[in-house]
Amino acid sequence: MTSNSPAPRGMYFEDFEIGQALQTGRRTITATDIVNFACLSGDFNEVHTNHEYCKTTAFGEPIAHGTLVFAVAAGLNYASGINDGTLIAFLGMDKWRMKIPVKHGDTIFVRSKVIAKRETRHADRGVITFARTFINQHGQEVQEMEITIMYKRRPS
Numbered sequence: 001m002t003s004n005s006p007a008p009r010g011m012y013f014e015d016f017e018i019g020q021a022l023q024t025g026r027r028t029i030t031a032t033d034i035v036n037f038a039c040l041s042g043d044f045n046e047v048h049t050n051h052e053y054c055k056t057t058a059f060g061e062p063i064a065h066g067t068l069v070f071a072v073a074a075g076l077n078y079a080s081g082i083n084d085g086t087l088i089a090f091l092g093m094d095k096w097r098m099k100i101p102v103k104h105g106d107t108i109f110v111r112s113k114v115i116a117k118r119e120t121r122h123a124d125r126g127v128i129t130f131a132r133t134f135i136n137q138h139g140q141e142v143q144e145m146e147i148t149i150m151y152k153r154r155p156s
Contacts, residue, residue, distance in 0.1 A: 008085025012154040013126030016114050022130075024076035024110040026137075029064050031104040037068040063101040069143055070096075073110045073134050088125055088150040096145040100136075107137040115146065124153050 116129035
């Protein structure tokens with residue numbers, strides 16, 4: 001019996017090497033993104049939604065939710081094809097830091113470096129840990145984290 005599903009375009013466990021660097025495309029965060037994320041999440045904190053209040057802060061204007069930036073980064077990673085059809089599970093995130101705020105009009109991309117790779121007791125999968133940095137249009141690091149993902153192994 002043959003499958004009608006297209007072959008995965010993502011990277012398999014064997015395709016990753018310690019020290020390997022990967023980079024996504026770019027996406028601009030809009031004011032609409034910030035408002036829609038506040039509606040979706042229910043997080044209407046004034047630092048994200050109140051222009052007059054934000055004028056009294058160091059930011060001067062509303063800033064994107066940290067989790068919005070993370071969600072956009074996840075989409076950028078998917079769009080890159082790295083995880084398409086080969087990611088089994090997101091296992092965890094460590095050392096997540098917000099370094100500078102992201103505002104509407106900022107354009108971000110993701111740079112990932114493979115920092116760990118381990119086989120599992122299951123022959124069909126393995127685990128990769130990345131040091132991941134989200135970078136804006138000025139080359140500034142806006143967020144960083146370590147993220148661990150389980151991938152399919154290449155079929156024999």
